[in-house]
Each structure stands twice: as C-alpha cells, then as structure tokens.
Amino acid sequence: MKPFSAMTMKFANIWLVLFVILLCGKKHFGTRVGNSSHEAHVCPGCSRLTLKVEFTSTVVEHEYIVAFNGYFTAKARSKFISSALKSSDIENWRIVPRNNPASDYPSDFEVIQINEKQKDGVLTLEDHPNIKRVTPQRKVFRSLKYSESDPMLHCNETRWTQKWQSSRPLRRASLSLGSGFWHATGRHSSRRLLRAIPRQVAQTLQADVLWQMGYTGAGVRVAVFDTGLSEKHPHFKNVKERTNWTNERTLDDGLGHGTFVAGVIASMRECQGFAPNAELHIFRVFTNNQVSYTSWFLDAFNYAILKKIDVLNLSIGGPDFMDHPFVDKVWELTANNVIMVSAIGNDGPLYGTLNNPADQMDVIGVGGIDFEDNIARFSSRGMTTWELPGGYGRVKPDIVTYGSGVRGSGMKGGCRSLSGTSVASPVVAGAVTLLVSTVQKREMVNPASMKQALIASARRLPGVNMFEQGHGKLDLLRAYQILNSYKPQARNGDHIHTNFRDMYQHLRSMGYFVEVLGSPFTCFDASQYGTLLMVDSEEEYFPEEITKLRRDVDNGLSLIVFSDWYNTSVMRKVKFYDENTRQWWMPDTGGANIPALNDLLSVWNMAFSDGLYEGDFTMASHEMNYASGCSIAKFPEDGIVIAQTFKDQGLEVLKQETAVIENVPILGLYQVPSEGGGRIVLYGDSNCLDDSHRQKDCFWLLDSLLQYTSYGVMPPSLSHSENRQRPPSGAGFSLPERMEGNHLHRYSKVLEAHLGDPKPRSLPACPHLSWAKPQPLNETAPSNLWKHQKLLSIDLDKVALPSFRQNRPQVRPLSPGESGAWDIPGGIMPGRYNQDVGQTIPVFAFLGAMVVLAFFVVQINKAKSRPKRRKPRVKRPQLMQQVHPPKTPSV
C-alpha cells in the first residue's frame, strides 16, 4: 500500500531539504533562517464608516526650532543662542516662551523668532558646538472626515488578491501569514485618534453581511451552560429547551450572566446576537450563589451529547485541569462532534493563568480584547501548564475577540454592557453558530475543522505575543470564506518537526546540529557544514544549484540522499477518485522526485532507477524493512554498493503479479576522488525515517552513514558485507523520466508553467541576514559573590499552604466587574472564597448578635431595677419656654 504515500506528498510542501551540520572541530555555526517573504496587503476601509484624517502643514515664518545636543536649562539655552547669533549681526530675535510644566526642567530645544529675513544668519546657529540643528517651525492642520464606503466587495478583493508568483490555490495563501499580516488592524498606524465605535459586537464583526446572505444560525443547536434564562425573555424566539442541573428548583436566571451570554449568541432585538434563529438549549448548571459541581456538569454534558448539540458555550472555567472526570467528559463531547467554546479566564495579566476546559486542545479557548484591539488586562494568558514537566505546553488562547464593554441582553429585557472573557466566549460561540449554518455539507463541520477555520482566518494583532492573542483576532467573514472552501487537512508538510520528528530527535540526541535549508543551495556557505542530508525530496533544482553543489562536494561537503520510488506507470495506476473533493487525484511526483535527483547526481555518474521494491531484510544484524523504494541504477566503479533481495512492488501494483528479484542495489557509498573532497551516500528508501510510514526505523544506518561522511569511518559490517556487489554501470536500466503532463510546477518554487514543458524560474536572490552586533552587558562577577538563589522575603516554613477541600466547586462564571466576588486579586479562587465566606459570615453574625442581645438584656434589667427618674418631665416645659419666648408688650 506504500505508493499511496505519494498522494499525501503531493499536497505537502515539497521543499524538503534537510540540512545536517556536524559537530566538528573549530567550525562555528550560524543560524539560518528560511526566506519566506510575505507580502502584506493593506485592506483599507473595511469598516462601514471610514475615518479619513487629512492634514496639511505650513511653515511658520520667522520661527525656528533650535535643537541642542543635550538637555540644558533655559538660561544655558538662551546663552548658547545669543552667543551663536552674536557673530551674524542679527539683533532682532527673541525666544518664544513656552509655558508648560516641562519648562521647569532642562530641555533639548528652543523656539526662536527672528524677524529678519536672513536665512544665512539662521544657519550660522548650526555652527555652535551645542546646537544640533535648526529647522523652521511648522503649523499642522488636521481635519477628520467620516465617509461611507462600500466595504464588502472592496475588502474581499483586497484580502484575497494574491501577489505571490505561483499557481497555488488561494486557499493556501489564506493559511499563510501573508495576507494582511501587519495591516490587519490599525494599531500602529502612526498617531491614531480614538473614535467612538458601536458596541454592538455582531455588527462590529460584520455578522450583518452573513445575515443578508440569509444565514441566521437556523438549524444549529447551541447549548448555553450558564445560570439559566427566564422563560419569556423578549429577546429570544427559539429557546428549544431549558433544563436545570443544579440543586435550586428553578430554571430562571437570577444573576443575569446566563441571559447575557445567551443574548450575545442569539438575541433577536435591541442588542443583537449573532445567530437569532439558532436553536437554544439552556443548561442551568450554576446556581444564583455561583456554585457548581463537577457532577452536575457530567450529567448535563451527557444530556448535551444525547441531544446532538452542535455548539456549546461554556463561559465558565476553573483552574483544575487535574479533574479527570471533567476533562475526560470534555474529550468525550468533542469526540461526539460538539464544538466547544470556552472562556480562557479572567486571571490576567499574569501568565500561566489559563482556565480549564478552555486550555484543552479540543476546545476553542477565547481571550478578550477591547474595541481598540488591545488585549484586555483581565484576559488570562498562556501557555498551558498541564503538559509540564513532561511536555512543553501549548499556545493558548486560541483566538481573541471583543470582551470588554460588550452590550448584551439584560435579565428582564433591555441591554447592559459587561466585560470579561465570559463575554468574549459567547461572541465566538455565536460566530461559530452562524458559521455552522452557512455550511451546506454539515458533516464537514466538526471541532477540528471549525478550529482550523477560525485559526487560519484570525487576524494577528501587531505587537502582541502569541501567548496573549493566540492566533489573533476573530475575523468572521474570513472564517466564512475559509470554511466554505475548506478541504480536510491532515498533514501539511514534511518537516523535521512533523513527520520527521523522530529522526530530528535522534540526530540531536547523537549530538548533531541540524538546520533546515529554506533557500536554494546557492545560499549557504558549505564550508560551515559537514553533511547535506536530503530525505524524500520532491522539488526540482536550479541549474545553478547543481553546479554549486558539485563544487561544494569537491571542497569537502558530504551528501546523503534518502530517496523513494518514482515510476510513471505506477503513478498513473494509483490515481483515485476522492469522494470528499469529488475529483480525481493523480500524483504529480512519486515518493521522491527521482528525475530531479538524477539530474543533481549525474555529475558523479550516479542515478536511481524507476524500480519499486519492497521487502524485509537484515543489514549488519539489524532488522530492516524496505517499504517502497527504488534501486541504484548507476554508481561509480570505486564505490561500495550493497544489494538485497526484494519483491517487485511495481509489478504487483500494475499486474497483481509477484516476482522476487535478487541483488537489488539499494545502498551506495562513495568517496569523491579530489583532494579534500566529500563523500556521497545514496539509499533508495526514506520510509524508515518517516514517522508516518515507518515500520522499522533505520536510525542506526543514518548514524553509521553520518560517521562515514563526517569522519570517513566505514563500518566493517557494511564494507565487508556479504551483500556487497559490483556497482551497477547503468546499462540495462531505464532511468525514470518525468511524467508527462504532471502539475508539479503548481507547487514548485523552481518550475514555472510554460507552453510545453515547465521551465525553471530565474534563481531568486538569497535572503540577506544582518546580524545584530552582540553587546555583552555583564562582566563575570567574582566567584565569591555568587550565592544560591532563594526567595527574598518569604520564609517558606511559615507560609502555610491552604488545604484544598476536595469537594469545592471547581467552576465559576468569568466576568470581572459584574460582582465583586468574582474578581478577587491574588489568585485566590473565587469559588472557594465564596463558599468559605458563606460559611463563616453566619457564625460571626451570630456571635456578634449574641453580644448585642446580652447587652440589651443587661440594659433592660438595669432599667427595671432603677427607680424612675422624675426630672425629664419637668425639663420639657422649660425648653418650650425657650423656644417660644413671652411676648413683650409693644410700645
């Protein structure tokens, strides 16, 4: 079945050239970066109202700005200027006073007014040693204009224009960072005016465009796991079901959190949600006292699976990813095709504060930004910590969207605004709901494809790192475009960090340094490297590359090639009809591009054949498997060639016949005869290095081949192998030709479509790397200064860690500012806080009340035992007299 590997290769990035550097001697290694050049497309006027800032500036006559070399007091500045002007006969000048708080401090410039039209005289100022330069004063006029623009068509066009000189489909380009990477948002576009932005998220994210196309979320089942929803809320028209999973006997929302969240997803009036026609399933899993238990969730999730929910919003999270039953259940949900959207948490700006379940790989974790595209301070940020210490952790959040000051439904109707990642989460959930309803083939929608579409379409926010913004800001329309041209994607390319990961790990563990060459062979300094390793290469080569490599090998660079099969008859035979994409797939190359490799190797009189062999064998007492490889057709006389016995797989595929062929040359080792020349090794099969097809690995072989190429040490097991054979001369073998009509040029960076055969492009320029100059800041401190690191002020013994109750509620709504209890600084978990306080308050209140009661009892007893006072009643008349003084007779 091996030939089918070719099909996946076709979609893969073909530019697989692996580059191995050997750790040897005094050579020093530089880093090499791929030359991926991205063109950024500006997308102007993507919002409905376009703000045009126009400005003009004019020179102010007679006024000049004098800049100094440093900061001086007003007195010194004045002295400098007067001494500088003394020589130029200018009398009529004055310093323009600037009265602002900064004038008390030294400044590096002064504005002067010279009433004479003496340009030359002004220039003499610059002769003064303390004056840097003199420039005319300018006056800037700025005017603002709001203008309506037709956004959609224009935007789509600009976003999808492909400037890249390649015939790759647009789909690929959209996955790359290329389109609109830096200009995604206008965050760094010089000076920016803060403008009033409508807080209606749905409109801000251009959901109305999809509404106008007739998509309103109809037929999509959305589950809202929150504090419930009242029965006859005016904003909702399609509440399919409300269920209660708490111990409170109500379905209604007593907090407003659940109503708000449901409103952002599906409100149909006032503050509009994204998908007003979606089927709402309200799960009340959170009490009005903000308490919830894992077990409630387990049962509710089971019900969600039974009801075949499509999208599930969980604006709730807890820090406890060790809660296995809960984590398992979330996996179970996504395995049942429930797209889960969850809030990443409100514990920012601290890093490593992600909440579960949003930090799970299968969940879409949403962070918050404000309407100015700044990451919200409260938004929790990455990376995930539950892989530690065994793994490295992952990037989270997945995506960010508006979560600050968003308007949504109020508890009894009307709108209110709320902040928090629990607001951002339903924004994405609503968008996902709307997106699901746009897809014709619903079976294409699953958590993986939805997440891919969201991530691929997200717009990076400039100047924000990936642990804060994840893959960027949600872009609903781009996600729509991507989702509707979506094709299932399994693996994207051969790479040392994907399917050749084990090989990379092995090489690193053996102490080799590995670099990937992302540019043509002409772009690296071969004297810095030991061996060029080419595994499963499918790209063509520039003629310049072929001559460059020959020169490099003559000068000492070694070359190891792990090839694969290439047989045009088999390639035609294995084409198949893909039911997903409804088109025929035909490989554009075999397992490897052998015709191209043969061009590269021809200068040394070497070539691979078009044979296709398979079989198990033993080499140097190692069990080996030849999955689907070619043989060596031609090799120099003085080289060492090892052969094995195999089945002819090509014959099997083509005619379903089995034939065993003896003495198939598969491994060749060769020392280039020139002085100080390198060594060349060929092997016919690369599947033993590839994680996705490997049955038995051949890392040991790679090791000994590297030993040979770098040190010239030939393992005796190879040189004295009984399978050693005379090198084939090439006679009797037909060398493979490139298949006619193949479309390799569509994917190639070397070939270009032409009438007739594709021709190589002109060699691209090498990427130029300008190295930063190292500036060491620290000098080595004397060794007696060094002390063990320790915590500065905390006595560890005295810090008693709080003992966690096992049955504490592990989840809570995430909304800072809505209730004080949810926004507790210092990393204390609010849920626990609430519960503890809830238990201690009555006790304190009771004690206090008892004291007060005792006080009153004592007082009453005193009052009873004391004899009655007499005076008070007498006092009153006296007071009355004072208030109403006796009338005096008038005269």
Place this chain on the structure above:
Amino acid sequence: MPPCGALLCRRLLRKRWVLGVVFGLSLVYFISSTFKQEERMVRDRNLLQVQEHEQPIMWKVKFSSGNSSQLSNQCRNSVQGKLLITDELGYICERKDLLVNGCCNVNVPSTRLYSCDSCLPNGCCSVYEYCVSCCLQPSKQHLLERFLNRAAIAFQNLFMAVEDHFELCLAKCRTSSQSVQHENTYRDPIAKYCYGEYPPELLPV
C-alpha cells in the same frame, strides 16, 4: 382614637425593652432561616446524589422485541471511539472495520456481538464501547428497566429523553455524577463505564 393609638405606639416603641424584643425576634428569625437554608442545600445535594424518592420517572424507552427490527441500512453507532466502535445492533468492531453506513463489518473476525470484555460482574467496564455492546444484550433489559424505575432525580432530564435501547445504553454507559467521588476523582478509575444498576464500587484512593 387613631391619634391616641399612634401616640401609644410611639410611646411603646420608645421603650427600650420593646425595641430589644423586636430586635431579638428578628435576630432569631435571621439565624434560623440562615441555618434552614444551609440544611436545605445539603439535603438537596444529597437528593441529587442518592435517590430516596420512590416515585418512578416516566420513561418512554421502547425495547425492540428482536434485533431484526431495523429497517434502514443505516446504523447509529457510538461515534466517539478512537479504536473501537459499537453499532446499534450490538456489534463491536475496530474503527477501520466500520462500513460507510455506520454499521460494523460483520464479516471481519474481530467483530463481535454483545461482547462484555473488560466488564466486571458489577456491571462496570473499563472500555466504553464494550459497555455499550454488553448493555445491548437482550437479557440486560430487565436490569435496565429496574434501573429506570428507580433512577435518581438527577437523571430525569437525561433518561426521559432517551427513546430506545441503544440510546439508553449509550447514555447509561457514559461517566456521570454517579461515577465520581469528591467531585473530581472517579470512584473506580479503571472500570468507570457502567450499564448496571449501581454506581462503581468505591475504591480507596
């Protein structure tokens, strides 16, 4: 009279002992209601976990008389398994042996009917798909009916929505509030998928 009554009231209210009594009464009310609420909360939680109520829920599960009642060629199956899948007829097979219509390929030797592998005598299994397959045995019907009749209130929502034997087994075998202790650990981390009447046995942690 009214002014006189008002005057009397005002005078009465000025007396400290009257105020004291009013305060004391409200305090007693406050304390008692607080305690009552807490008690109720604890009771409610217990109600959800351990069912005491006798009233049976109105389930509407229809057990098919034979396994040949299936009309269409399509099968529902357990969807979620990475390696194994159980279809609605009770066949369990490897995922690669699943046919396009959602049924298990019966002709593959590894496909088995009503398999109870990995299941313990208490009705709990360590593999979800085996639990479903085992639960689909016609002989398990009485067990399931008995369970439905005395299911906890917490399960009402779920099991009232279940419509047939297969859905019931899918739902019953999932981990639920019955599978956990202290909210965040499984009662039995190995055999946690139960088709049986009782929750998994509590294992000492």
